[in-house]
Amino acid sequence: MDRELGYIYGNEEQEEQDEEDEEEEEEPARGRKKKKVADRPEPRVKWASKEEECLVEAWKVICLDPTTGANQSIETYLAKETYKPDAPTPGASDGRLDGNKGAKKGKHVDAATACVQESIEHCLADAQVRAALPLSSLLRLPPCTTPGSQRPPSAVMDPSSEIAYDMPGFIRIHKSGRVERLQGTETVPPSPSGDLANGVASKDVVLDPAASVSARLYLPAAAAAEPGRKFPVVVYLHGGAFVAHTAASPIYHKYAASLAAAAPAVVVSVNYRLAPEHPLPAAYDDAFAALKAVLAACRPDGAEPWLAAHGDASRVVLAGDSAGANMAHNTAIRLRKEGVQGCGDKVSGVALLHPYFWGTEPVGDESPDAAFFFPGDMERVWDVACGGEFGRDHPYINPAASPQELRQLGSGRVLVTTAGLCWFVERARAYAKGMKACGWAGELEFYETRGKKHTYFQFRPDCDDAAKELAVVADFVRRCLVCFVWFIR
Known part of the structure; x- marks a missing residue:
């Protein structure tokens, strides 16, 4: 499919942001080089992030973490573990992924946090909208189908966690009948005395x-x-x-x-x-x-x-x-x-x-x-x-x-x-x-x-x-x- 995820939100800056990411090779503020997007493997799904490789690695780790769950949203996930650019790089001996700088110390959570943070920095231009999306929706991967991953039995048996329909970033309907609206729930009060902008x-x-x-x-x-x-x-x-x-x-x-x-x-x-x-x-x-x-x-x-x-x-x-x-x-x-x-x-x-x-x-x-x-x-x-x-x-x-x-x-x-x-x-x-x-x-x-x-x-x-x-x-x-x-x- 040709359309990117941003299209449903009228996010016209997304294409410009992607072009800037492709052209920019260095990030002076951090003093480190960015890897060109063109050097990365072509995403298997066109509307998915260009940092899909990083998201996949994060997905693997999250699936292995019983406290997080396969459908944990990026927003909630990042709220649990703070990204720290100056933190030491975790080593591979303790089960974490190599090369994830800035991950907070912890078990599997830290590596996934760094991966997801890196992905958000590079390609998720509309953070307010996309931060609430589950990784499964971003990648279109069924929960826990990544090789080597396994969801905890408790999550599998929980009927409220089974999804009947998922429109990414918009609405998620569970088989239990529970409905999650991911957009359109914010409200503003009326202005009985008149709007300051137009007097209405x-x-x-x-x-x-x-x-x-x-x-x-x-x-x-x-x-x-x-x-x-x-x-x-x-x-x-x-x-x-x-x-x-x-x-x-x-x-x-x-x-x-x-x-x-x-x-x-x-x-x-x-x-x-x-x-x-x-x-x-x-x-x-x-x-x-x-x-x-x-x-x-x-x-x-x-x-x-x-x-x-x-x-x-x-x-x-x-x-x-x-x-x-x-x-x-x-x-x-x-x-x-x-x-x-x-x-x-x-x-x-x-x-x-x-x-x-x-x-x-x-x-x-x-x-x-x-x-x-x-x-x-x-x-x-x-x-x-x-x-x-x-x-x-x-x-x-x-x-x-x-x-x-x-x-x-x-x-x-x-x-x-x-x-x-x-x-x-x-x-x-x-x-x-x-x-x-x-x-x-x-x-x-x-x-x-x-x-x-x-x-x-x-x-x-x-x-x-x-x-x-x-x-x-x-x-x-x-x-x-x-x-x-x-x-x-």
């Missing part, structure tokens, strides 16, 4: 108590200056492969606030139930419940003050990125089928940012071996999200499989954005073409950023391309036309 106020609310659907609301600064002014309403659905993140995640909090300021608009960033604990269609149900609750709250007598005072129910846009874009599409399809009492069966716009769609047959220049990390994981992610309930060509994940449903999309305006290096770029292009060819009576805009990766704008929001894409989305929201009005005042 935010607060957490419960949209539908009966359905337990909550959201984070964002009110543009202009609302304070004009108390009676109505703004477009963006119902935003965050990404995260249906398994991670919330509206309070730092990247989504910042993006929603930025969009509220740029449009300006009232943004409703929805929390929805996550898989695998709540497999699809749970998230779809929550998204539709949130849309209905927002429309009801925008009435003059609505239960939510910000929406009642400033939300324009005739200018509602469904939006989302990645899995959230998938949800926005499917919510618009359901809206046209079921409608919402009192306001019709359409919203004024649907914005799909880097939408997550897939299918069994390759599209365009898509490789049949396309993968996030290893062969088959594209399909496996969907299986985890829906609990195996829906096939890989179900209209939920592959809209092209049902052109008749595309014609029924509940909006007259659609924006599709993507990026040249996005995993789903061919799917986004195909979606845009399919919408135009299926007989859908509406206006479609397509925007593609060259040379960027999947949802890069979330991870590098201050780059020029991210600012341009935000402007495109904000402009789309501003230009959305009235699609329905309240029949009951």
Whole structure:
């Protein structure tokens, strides 16, 4: 596979860091020479570290250490043993690996610590993300299959240690049902008094108590200056492969606030139930419940003050990125089928940012071996999200499989954005073409950023391309036309 691990995090400095490591031969600060990366054996797995030989040696030692365990994370492992550059080099006679300078005295732990530390220094540029990854995920080696290694019997018999599914750096699902989210668990509080950067106020609310659907609301600064002014309403659905993140995640909090300021608009960033604990269609149900609750709250007598005072129910846009874009599409399809009492069966716009769609047959220049990390994981992610309930060509994940449903999309305006290096770029292009060819009576805009990766704008929001894409989305929201009005005042 061609993609490096950093791609899923939008880590564009990774390639530059690798190039610098290849060119640099000396490290003056330590007074010792670095071995050229080119002199090392080619990694057997392309997305693995270029210091794979060092990681393998560390893996061997960790597997032999009963107190550490084969699935010990690098982060936790290094916390147990401090790396000391000036410490004496351990000898081979006490069972440690040769040449591991700086290892703290101990049994097998010290040698592995030095190996892992060396690997991190040389090639793991994004330490915050990759430090939490287990060595087994980095190398794609099944636990304890390294020659000469043996896991302690207690670990083998412990059902909680058996892994049913592992998406490196993202989520790990154990056979016992325990779920470890390795990304998307950090949160930031709302800013009721207004964000210092853009003046956008935010607060957490419960949209539908009966359905337990909550959201984070964002009110543009202009609302304070004009108390009676109505703004477009963006119902935003965050990404995260249906398994991670919330509206309070730092990247989504910042993006929603930025969009509220740029449009300006009232943004409703929805929390929805996550898989695998709540497999699809749970998230779809929550998204539709949130849309209905927002429309009801925008009435003059609505239960939510910000929406009642400033939300324009005739200018509602469904939006989302990645899995959230998938949800926005499917919510618009359901809206046209079921409608919402009192306001019709359409919203004024649907914005799909880097939408997550897939299918069994390759599209365009898509490789049949396309993968996030290893062969088959594209399909496996969907299986985890829906609990195996829906096939890989179900209209939920592959809209092209049902052109008749595309014609029924509940909006007259659609924006599709993507990026040249996005995993789903061919799917986004195909979606845009399919919408135009299926007989859908509406206006479609397509925007593609060259040379960027999947949802890069979330991870590098201050780059020029991210600012341009935000402007495109904000402009789309501003230009959305009235699609329905309240029949009951």
